[in-house]
Amino acid sequence: MKMRDIRVAISVLALAVSLGGCVAGGTDAGPVTSVLPKAPEMAADAERRGDWEAAARHWGQVVEADAANRDARLALARSLRLSGRCGPAAGAIAPLVTAGTDAEALVESAKCHLVSGRPEGAVAQLRAALDLAPESWEAETTLGVTLDRIGRHAEALAHHDRALELVPDKAIVLSNRSLSLALAGRLPEALVLMRQAAAMPTAPSRVRLNLAVLEALSGQGDRALTIASQEVMDDKADKLRLLRRVADAASPTEVKKP
Secondary structure, three states, X not given: OOHHHHHHHHHHHHHHHXXXXXXXXOOOOOOOOOOOOOHHXXXXXXXXXXXXXXXXXXXHHHHHHOXXXXXXXXXXXXXXXXXXXXXXXXXXXXXXXXHOOOHHHHHHHHHHHHHOOOHHHHHHHHHHHHHHOOOOHHHHHHHHHHHHHOOOHHHHHHHHHHHHHHOOOOHHHHHHHHHHHHHXXXXXXXXXHHHHHHOOOOOOHHXXXXXXXXXXXXXXXXXXXXXXXXXXOHHHHHHHHHHHHHHHHHOOOOOOOO
16 A cells, blocks of 8 residues: 555544544534533543433533533533534633633644644644643644644654653553554554554553554454454444455455466
8 A cells, every 4th residue: 555545544544533523514412401410420421431422411511500610611522522513512612712721621622623624723722732731741642643634744753752751651642653653654663553552451442443544554454354343333334434445455456366
């Protein structure tokens, strides 16, 4: 597979998996009009299950009851983004972003910019977040992902390396650096690092999906599909089909005997 094809495949598949959620054009589920008891506990439980739509609904109830609840507003924006609704997520986080003094809010807003196809806006917000919180590993690795998205791989790797200095055993940071190496044309190194990240007990599913992508791109199509099928549920069939296409493209063409 040509390097250009590798970069396109990683950009389409693995980068989206790394950040999770949000596609352009997501729809708003509408305002929450009633407050249920124990909404924060219900939201946290939904997050543990990965049910981001339910989490967003419950966090929305908390924010409607207490608009000044900063932590709930952040959680609402994150849940909306991960459920695929970046427009509402951006609206939820806007009051915190406008003040310009909340690094976590700037990082969350930047993620919405990035996965909605506006990486330049994400870069500006992430640099502002690092000015406020120079020790933020999340801002560093997200800035690395963003710079990778616009082709500035050498600069991106510097930010991934800084994130690893801050959290050397964070699987998602290892995964993001691995993707950056692959995008820079260093696929063998990337695969070694991604296997290390995926083997960590705390590695989330999206890291193992990233491993499936790199295995496919290295020509290990069957291994990639085995990994992906273990991670992708029925409602994620589109992602599995994308991985299958990458695996097919990466597999060597059989040469027929005359």
